[in-house]
Amino acid sequence: MSCICQQCKKDYRIDLIIPDHIWEKIKPAGKAYGAGLLCGPCIMNKLEAFGKYGAIHVDNKSNLDGNRQGELNERI
Numbered sequence: 001m002s003c004i005c006q007q008c009k010k011d012y013r014i015d016l017i018i019p020d021h022i023w024e025k026i027k028p029a030g031k032a033y034g035a036g037l038l039c040g041p042c043i044m045n046k047l048e049a050f051g052k053y054g055a056i057h058v059d060n061k062s063n064l065d066g067n068r069q070g071e072l073n074e075r076i
Contacts, residue, residue: 005039006031007046012039025050 002011006028026046027036
């Protein structure tokens with residue numbers, strides 16, 4: 001199953017969970033608190049344009065079966 005990005009209108013399948021205080025600054029215009037859909041590239045473009053954030057934390061703690069998969073922390 002996929003979603004449609006509300007910025008570029010492309011299909012995407014991977015959700016990125018963005019903290020609320022950041023999401024509210026980059027979400028699609030006119031969306032309610034916590035609402036909106038953006039693909040990964042559009043999220044990254046908006047974060048880069050915002051210019052404040054330089055670190056990404058990816059945390060995949062469990063797969064569909066609930067088994068621990070690990071964590072990845074990257075500095076950009």
